[in-house]
Amino acid sequence: DAGVTQSPTHLIKTRGQHVTLRCSPISGHKSVSWYQQVLGQGPQFIFQYYEKEERGRGNFPDRFSARQFPNYSSELNVNALLLGDSALYLCASSSRTGGYANTGELFFGEGSRLTVL
């Protein structure tokens, strides 16, 4: 079975642009979470979606948004990019349900590495 897949794997943007990152969860997983990992730090929670509804949001500005589609795939959008948005963006899926899905075993994708110049 395929694991969590993310695209693109690498991308370079300039300040002020916007970016869309995509994630496909493991088949059968209905929960998708997004994390930002800055170099040398642990992953930081951005969003969790379950059954197409936002179930949790971390301390990120409104420039960050996400959505989940009927097939449970998800995309993360970041507008008005800043240099500080340069990071590895990780998607994780879980077989757990609802608002508790984020604290069971998480299956991470390999991430999308965003560089903002």
Add this chain to the structure above:
Amino acid sequence: QQPVQSPQAVILREGEDAVINCSSSKALYSVHWYRQKHGEAPVFLMILLKGGEQKGHDKISASFNEKKQQSSLYLTASQLSYSGTYFCGTKALTQGGSEKLVFGKGTKLTVNP
């Protein structure tokens, strides 16, 4: 509140043991351990759900002391494949009331031949 991990980095020779600690200033209800190899996705190791619980995964085990608000990860007879950065995560609530994981900054483990 981000959990604090120690040490920040450790270098071992194959076959040596290591301990990685994770502590929190807030009450801990569960502790989650992940390993991330360079350029790869974090991989789940184990969850400890209650005080006094101990778990093992191959030669990697962990304990959870609820009263001391800390957990320790034990790597016994380390192998080259154990190299990577180890993260502990603790449960917290989001603004919407759902649960999220808050990860520590990680402990970089290097195992040399």
